[in-house]
Amino acid sequence: MLLATLIALSLPQVADAPLSCRAIAINLPQGMDGWASPAPAVAGANPAEATLLAPGSAVSATLLPASGVTYAARPEKPGAATSYGGVFAFDVSRAGRYRVALGSAAWIDVLRGTTPVASATHGHGPTCSTIRKMVDFDLTPGRHLVQIAGSEAAAVTLMVTPVG
DSSP, rough: OOOHHHHHGGGGGGTOOGGGGEEEEEEEEOOOOGGGSOOOOOOOSEEEEEEEEEEOEEEEEEEGEEEEESSSSSSSSOOOOTEEEEEEEEEESSOEEEEEEEESOOOEEEEEEEEEOEEEEEEEOOOTTSEEEEEEEOOEEEEEEEEHHHHHHSSSEEEEEEOO
C-alpha cells in the first residue's frame, strides 16, 4: 500500500497524466515493487560493456546517442539516427518468463549471445502508472542482453523481473 501511495503522490508532477489518474493508487504487477525506486545507471555502448541489471531492481538509465552504440545484433527497430539506445545484461538463474519494463517509448530486444529471443507477450503498464511498455520473454539460464534502441528520450526507467 505504501508503494501505491508513493506512486499516486508522484502523479501530479506528470504533466500528461489525465486528471482522473492523479488521485488514485496504482497497483503494479507482481514483482514490480522495485519500479518505484530506480538506481542511476549508464547504458553500455556495446555488448562487452553492457551494464549489468539485477532482476527485480529498476534503473534510471542514461542512454547513449545511437551513433555511439554497437549492438550484438541489429535492433528490429533501430530508430532515427538522432535517437538514443544502449546495451544492458542480466543473468537468468532459472528458466522461466521474464518481463522487461520501460518508462518511455523505445524498442526492446532481448538476446542470448547474438541471437534475438522472440517475445512471448507485450503490452502497456497499468493505467495511470509510469510504465510505458512491458514485454515478456521465455528465457533459459545464462546471460542475456537487453538492447534498447530508438528512444527519443536520453534517459529511461528500465527493469527486468521474473514473472510469476
